[in-house]
Amino acid sequence: MQTTSEITPFVNEPFTDFSVEENAAAFRAALEKVEASLPVVVRLHIDGEDCDGGAGTFESIDPSLTSRVVANSAKGNKDDALRAIAGAHKAFGEWSRRPAAERAEYLFKAARIMRLRKHEFSAMMVYEVGKSWAEADGDTAEAIDFLEFYAREALRWEREQPLTRVPGEDNELHYIPLGVGAAIPPWNFPLAIMVGVSMAPIAAGNCMVLKPASDSPGIASMFIDLMKEVGLPAGVLQFVPGGGSEVGNLLVEHPQIRFINFTGSMEVGKGIYEKAGKTGEGQIWLKRVIAEMGGKDFMFIDEDADVDKAVQHSYAAAFGFQGQKCSALSRLILHESIHDEFMDKFLPLVEATTIGHPSEQKNFLAAMINESAMNDAIKGIEEAKKAGNSLVAGGERASEDGWYLQPTVFTGVGRNDYIFQTELFAPVVAVHKVGSFEEGIEAANDTIFGLTGSYFGKDEEKIERAKRELHCGNLYLNRKCTGALVGVHPFGGFNMSGTDSKAGGRDYLGLFLQAKSITRATK
Known part of the structure; x- marks a missing residue:
């Protein structure tokens, strides 16, 4: 079975040009439609059926207008999670035997429908997590890209693999799926990363139990509805919103879970890695952990840089989506x-x-995701003041209507200072002055993380040294350190930024497969 999608080269979904009034009007209409639907009701989805959760309900709140409830979600408990795992395990046998072309078609169809309704998906993120028009549009575009890219990758991984031939034998190498996995995505890319961490393994033939971020069940539920619409078989994608301490821990520790695909904080990721390393009763494998855990990302502007360009790119990288990106400057x-x-x-x-x-197109900066995040950022600001760093912009709440924080800049920051070493996940920038290229390289690498970074300069010898010596998973030259594109900039970092899993890259599906070598004697 060969599909039209298979023979069409992958191209990234274009971003919407909102300077075109027709596009802006269409987005305003989507915002009105979504706002009128709030609060949406979110239910668990297990074995093809919607159901209530055993732990009651919880709400997601518009962070930019905290009086607005965006979603009222069912909350799963351990029994729900156990039922989801059992159902996924049952569904795996049939799903894993389907040809890649059949599995891929579900992703291709979902991409086509999401493309038609992209503004509605984006509008939900404007309200639920505080994304601007452009940031929400980029999130949806990336989700479409993941569907399109991983569907094609499933087809590629199933093809005949090159082997060295020897006389007297026929040899084959096949990549087969692992089993049932747990998908634990973050709230900051609540559509794109959720789609990526759940649908890449599914494209490879696995079944998944998805625990969405508690701040963004509404957009997650929209995606579940889409996959129901395209007819994804029951049990292949189980949906269990719930608490991390109950549902999340059970998924990580359960002996029938073969792997965990996680994106989130370093502390949570380390805990998952530790728990997954223990072999539970009845467990017959070592679990895989695929983790992306954040960063403390740099932009090094050298003496011969294009300063005007560097200023624009630094501003966008630092304050886009309130600095709430693992790649943010x-x-x-x-x-x-x-x-x-x-x-x-x-x-x-x-x-x-x-x-x-952010529903108003003119606004660049919206609120932080929740009160706890804002308070953590304020704590970081106070620590910077105590360290003697110079506050030159911002540093205060911007509005009482939501969890707003002014874009904040400190100068005179030393390499050992709190805001130079600690990930705040906020619109807060630490400025550090260096006297040489070598000192800049040392400062950039002076972190336990290693996700993204950027070097601005014109000297080709220094650029070559920067490529070799700057230690991060995604290094950009003369451009900002955010904005990775699927298939173009495979994304994942070093050290405490995670397992360098390279989402959106050609080796990613291999993380959810195992290789089976088959030899037949011909003599």
Whole structure:
């Protein structure tokens, strides 16, 4: 079975140009439609049936207008999770035997429908997690890309594998799925990463139990509804919203869970890694953990950099989506010769930031995801003040309507200071001055993380050294450190940023497969 989608080369979903009034009007209409539907009701989905949760319900709140409830979600308990695992295990036998072309068609169909309704998916993220128009549109585009890319990858991994031939034998190598996996995505890319961590393993022939982030069950439920619409067989994708301490821990520790695909904080990721390393009673395998755990990302602006370009890219990387990206700029390393010029151009941009509800197109910065996140950021700001760092922009709440925080910049930050070393996941930037290229490289690498980074400069010898010496999974040259594209910039980091799993890359599906070598004697 060969599909049209298979023979069509993968291309990234284009971003919407909202300067075109027709596009802006269509997005406003989607916002109105979604707002009128709130609060949405979210239910568990197990073995093809919607159901209530054994632990009651919980709500997701519009962080930019905290009086608005976005979703009222059923909350699963351990019994729900156990039932989901058992159902997925039962479904695995039939699903794993389906040809890749059949599995891929579900992803291709979902991508086609999501493309038609992309503004509605994006509008939900505007309300539920505080994404601006452009950020929400990018999230949905990436979700479509994951569906399209991983469907094609499933077809590629199933093809005949190259082997060395020897006389007297016929040899084959096949990649087969692992079993039942747990998908634990974050709230900050609540559609794209959720789609990626759940549907890549499914495309490879596995079944998944999905525990969505508690801050974003509404957008997760929209995706579950889409997969029901395309006819994904019962049990292949089980949906169990619930608490991390109850549902999450059970998924990680259960002996029938073969692997965990996680994106989130370093502390939670380390805990998952530790729990998954223990072999439970009846468990006959070592679990795989695929983890992306955040970063403390840098942009190093060297003495010969294009300062005007670097200023624009630094601003976008630091404050897009309130700095709530694992790839966001939080350590701005400036060569002393361009430091003052850079800051003279950078700070007016920060001061001019438009802040408000993201449903209004004019607003660049919305609220942080919840009160706890805002308070953690404020704690970081206070620590910076105690360390003697100079607050040159922001540092205060921006509105009482939601969890708003002003875009914040500190200068005079040392490499051992709290805000240089600690991931705040907030619109807070630490500026560190260096006197040489070598010092800049050392500063950039002075972290337990290693996710993204950027070097701005023109000297080709230094660029080559930067490519070799800057230690991060995604390094960008003369552009911002955010904005990875599926298939273009395989994404994943070093050290405490995770397992360098390279989402959106050509080796990613291999993490959910195991190789079976078959030899037949011909003599």
